[in-house]
Amino acid sequence: MSPPPSSIAASATARRVISVEADALARLAAELPEAFDAAVAAILAAQGRVIVSGIGKSGHVGHKIAATLASTGTPALFVHPSEASHGDLGMIAQGDVCLLLSNSGETAELRDTLAYVRRFSIPLVAISSRADSTLMGAADHALLLPDAPEACAIGMAPTTSTTMAMALGDALAVALMEARGFRAEDFRMFHPGGKLGAQLARVDQLMHGAAAVPAVAPDAPMSETLLAMTSGGFGIAAVLDTDRRVSGVITDGDLRRSMDGLMSRTAGEVATPDPVTVAPDMLAAEALALMNARKITVLLVADAARHPLGVLHIHDLLRAGVA
Known part of the structure; x- marks a missing residue:
């Protein structure tokens, strides 16, 4: 040798x-x-x-x-x-x-x-x-x-x-x-396991359904809105207009920015208007990238008319192995 x-x-x-x-x-x-x-x-x-x-x-x-x-x-x-x-x-x-x-x-x-x-x-x-x-x-x-x-x-x-x-x-x-x-959807069908399968999952496969979306009307008092946010467990409340479309969202950050006179305001006055929503067929990996880019931990899922279909939390992505 x-x-x-x-x-x-x-x-x-x-x-x-x-x-x-x-x-x-x-x-x-x-x-x-x-x-x-x-x-x-x-x-x-x-x-x-x-x-x-x-x-x-x-x-x-x-x-x-x-x-x-x-x-x-x-x-x-x-x-x-x-x-x-x-x-x-x-x-x-x-x-x-x-x-x-x-x-x-x-x-x-x-x-x-x-x-x-x-x-x-x-x-x-x-x-x-x-x-x-x-x-x-x-x-x-x-x-x-x-x-x-x-x-x-x-x-x-x-x-x-x-x-x-x-x-x-x-x-x-x-x-x-x-x-x-x-397509990517076909690829996932043949690769359901492991990290690859998780990243090819769609938002609607991981999200909580429409019934789980904490929702309030624009004229709802903040006392009612805080209860909705707390009971939902996502740290947000969706503001829906009279046609049940997403017109705003209230997050913990919105609460901190509106502490002065908060309880005298309505949900519509505190909410961030025209929030980011995602389609149910978006890939989970894309949803995670959007969260990271926007520095947010929750996404509202809505249809093309902005009617709420569900809510996706970063913890859902973590549990699925996407992140």
């Missing part, structure tokens, strides 16, 4: 590897495979799923591509080529599209899958670095990677080639996502 490299040498290696792979990605963008658009169209037209397969490092990349496709609106499944040869070919059906990955295009383990999809005329998309390979010759849509050197010192370990394959898989997924009109 050679002695471990110094930190300076290791850093130099890291920069070289990243530069080599970055250059390869730039080439991939500039030399995007001609069949890319046709491959996207074929997947969009498919009634079934995208069946992804590959072995070794290509298999690991294939797992990631299948997961990215599935989470962005394109049903996908990874099938291990060795298992495919022992029964899992039954997972591939008419209406599917097959995406096979092999840097050399001659991977022996893919032969049974390749023969199967050709026998049953299942559309085949291939990703490889060799245009004259068996896989690329058999493909309906051949996505050729640029001839770029691997980033390892001996030029053999899959590094640059797997980075390009993964980037091309991401490009397919995003192109399909945009073609399908996939």
